[in-house]
Amino acid sequence: MSWNNSTDSSPLLEHNADLTARNTLALPGRAARYATITAVDQLAAAEFGATPRFILGGGSNLVLTGDFDGLVLHMAIPGRHLLKEDADAWYVEAGAGEDWPGFVQWTLARGWPGLENLSLIPGTVGAAPIQNIGAYGLEVAERLHSLTAYDFATGCLVAFGADDCRFGYRDSIFKQEGWHRSGRFAITAVCFRLPKAWVASCRYGDLAAELAARGKAAPDPRDIADAVIALRRRKLPDPAEIPNAGSFFHNPVVDAATAARLAAAHPGLPCYPQADGWVKLAAGWLIEQAGWKGRRLGPIGMYEKQALVLVNHGGGDGPAVKRAMAAVQADVAARFGIDLVPEPVFL
Ligand code: NAP
Numbered sequence: 001m002s003w004n005n006s007t008d009s010s011p012l013l014e015h016n017a018d019l020t021a022r023n024t025l026a027l028p029g030r031a032a033r034y035a036t037i038t039a040v041d042q043l044a045a046a047e048f049g050a051t052p053r054f055i056l057g058g059g060s061n062l063v064l065t066g067d068f069d070g071l072v073l074h075m076a077i078p079g080r081h082l083l084k085e086d087a088d089a090w091y092v093e094a095g096a097g098e099d100w101p102g103f104v105q106w107t108l109a110r111g112w113p114g115l116e117n118l119s120l121i122p123g124t125v126g127a128a129p130i131q132n133i134g135a136y137g138l139e140v141a142e143r144l145h146s147l148t149a150y151d152f153a154t155g156c157l158v159a160f161g162a163d164d165c166r167f168g169y170r171d172s173i174f175k176q177e178g179w180h181r182s183g184r185f186a187i188t189a190v191c192f193r194l195p196k197a198w199v200a201s202c203r204y205g206d207l208a209a210e211l212a213a214r215g216k217a218a219p220d221p222r223d224i225a226d227a228v229i230a231l232r233r234r235k236l237p238d239p240a241e242i243p244n245a246g247s248f249f250h251n252p253v254v255d256a257a258t259a260a261r262l263a264a265a266h267p268g269l270p271c272y273p274q275a276d277g278w279v280k281l282a283a284g285w286l287i288e289q290a291g292w293k294g295r296r297l298g299p300i301g302m303y304e305k306q307a308l309v310l311v312n313h314g315g316g317d318g319p320a321v322k323r324a325m326a327a328v329q330a331d332v333a334a335r336f337g338i339d340l341v342p343e344p345v346f347l
Pocket of ligand 1: 206280
């Protein structure tokens with residue numbers, strides 16, 4: 001596989017690299033040093049052992065707060081293949097640098113369904129497990145079999161099984177232990193287990209309605225992917241046109257008593273009970289009710305069609321994002337007593 005290929009060429013180290021085009025919010029900032037990693041063995045180069053270090057995927061979950069006086073390693077390791085197949089599942093492996101939406105389409109085209117609900121989420125394969133990306137009732141944790149990561153502390157490749165990743169709601173051990181922020185591990189490849197006993201997952205209202213509108217009473221994986229893609233194109237801004245980092249805040253999860261109290265005070269509050277008895281609220285709804293849907297503070301605003309998405313209307317920088325974020329958080333806290341937590345990583 002290409003990610004295991006040995007190469008004696010060191011990746012070109014760029015100095016004072018402009019990161020503006022390397023984050024989907026298009027925030028300005030420079031990295032003191034920057035290199036693109038296309039093969040695993042490049043990670044062992046002595047110059048990459050230095051800290052501070054930041055591992056960059058597609059830059060789609062990143063708030064650049066200014067210049068970074070350290071090393072940015074852009075993970076661009078390519079490759080995707082069927083690792084093995086048994087009676088129950090296909091095991092498909094991809095290099096960390098593979099584009100996530102392209103990878104999902106590729107699996108579907110080969111007749112290996114299971115990732116269709118995660119269609120069109122911007123980013124890379126290697127970044128997907130870090131925040132356990134999810135959409136329309138499916139999380140990547142449900143399909144991840146294992147991953148391989150380079151540990152800069154030991155200079156070794158480490159295998160993580162799904163349980164080792166300690167997945168949570170938009171969360172994993174890479175965030176919990178601060179490894180992502182410190183750049184300790186670089187995920188190099190991810191293996192997905194796609195069960196042959198495929199079951200459609202269409203319990204989300206928007207998805208069910210879209211499939212019904214398309215006359216798909218018994219949708220196949222392609223139908224679901226097409227519906228998800230259409231929904232996302234309709235509701236979410238394309239970063240190439242309106243810079244953004246997708247969902248900007250976590251959906252808050254509160255205890256049942258708090259949810260009941262809020263629901264009584266705010267009719268229409270969407271509440272999604274969780275298996276553990278806690279209740280998930282929709283951050284986008286809270287933001288909209290607080291008056292922020294389509295509203296701006298300087299160049300930064302909350303998207304007019306989906307209030308959960310923070311957008312850069314042009315010329316915004318890290319401090320402007322922080323100001324807008326704080327204003328939204330303050331208004332939501334004042335109205336609902338809920339503290340919204342941002343989803344992206346701040347560098
Ligand atoms: P939506 O349909 O407006 O719903 C708002 C929120 O309510 C969603 O965030 C979702 O939580 C929750 N929700 C809706 N129906 C639910 C159900 N049947 N059971 C449990 N929870 C439910 O959401 P949207 O903004 O258009 O997004 C649609 C999906 O795409 C969501 O799953 C969202 O998370 C996902 N998305 C993910 C990313 C990302 O991974 N960065 C970016 C953009 C959108 P959940 O978020 O927990 O699903």
